[in-house]
Amino acid sequence: MINEDRNEYVPDYAVPPGDVLEYELELRHMPKSELARRTGLSEKHINAIVKSRGSASITPETAIKLERALGMPAEYWLNLEANYREACARLAEHGELEQGLDWLQRVPVAEMTKLGWLPRHRDKKDQLVEVLRFFGIASATQWEQMWPRLAVAYRQHTKQKLCNIAVSAWLRKGELDAEHIDCAPYDKAAFRTALDEVRPLTAATDPACFVPKLQGRCAAAGVAVVFVPALPKTGVSGATRWLHPQKAIIQLSLRYKSNDHLWFTFFHEAGHILLHSKKALFLETVNGTSTNGPGINHPGIDNMDEQKEAEANAFAEQELIPQRAFAKFASRGTFSKAAIRNFAVAQGIAPGIVVGQLQHKGLLPHTHCNDLKVRYRWTHEDNADAARNPSA
Structure with missing residues (x-):
């Protein structure tokens, strides 16, 4: 068979060294019994090499004996043996790959x-x-x-269906990216402090500015923060798990590409790290009409998982906007853009985060004040737009 990508020939058969040995003996009109006497090997062993179709291998010791008896270098026999074993392995691999092609069709x-x-x-x-x-x-x-079971605590719309292979690919990409982030051993107190230092970054608008700072401060506490675009049929917004007891991952997808969703998801995942087990995988998924925060459907999750999600939601809300201050602001009942901006400045956060919380709690229509939110785009999306419209 020919591998078109590498432009090389890969044989679809394997020649046992015993076939070559039998051929050489026939050329010399040498019975196996004579070769046995010349080499000191038993005739049974010679027959095993010739007739076993490779189940009896040619060892270095046997190769040396054959070199002396037949005048053919030991390296020749050893190369025959090595090539045969490699060919057998490749043929077995070929068959195994055939069986995996159905699975490949499910991979995005x-x-x-x-x-x-x-x-x-x-x-x-x-x-x-x-x-x-x-x-x-x-x-x-x-x-x-x-990936026997992507059973996790998650926020998911009841009509959303996860594609497990796509979800696992997204999670795997996060693992690979996290391996390139040098983290200190996890320190709970240091991570708690890092979150206080990260909170002012929510007011920043340029990812090129706040992402490296966010990643650096979390890495110093043992948490790798990675941004990975969501694949189709995943609907993921974030995930939390541990590579090992000393290194956690917070993985964000920017699914909704606005700062209120980004920062709520980040602090929600941080809540899982601080509050919950290192053995758990928490995967957050929301549909396009869902809002951040609690109150979203949790199909297929037991009460304990719901409790963990509620705890992470409450943690994120409190971290972003202290709830006593938010309750006082919310008691106004009406919210102008100027009032939202002033409150955000007083809290040291972005106005879009205030808008998101007001919308989630039903205090502000989802059609109002969205221009106060900051929107993000992946670099590959900008590149794709540029390719479609070179003059843009």
């Missing part, structure tokens, strides 16, 4: 290659190998073992 390869997570291959088996490398697994079977 097109989106992952578009985002630069994977190289693109025309050959399906080569593409499967790249996907397996991405997940860090040997075969599709291992995916089932690594």
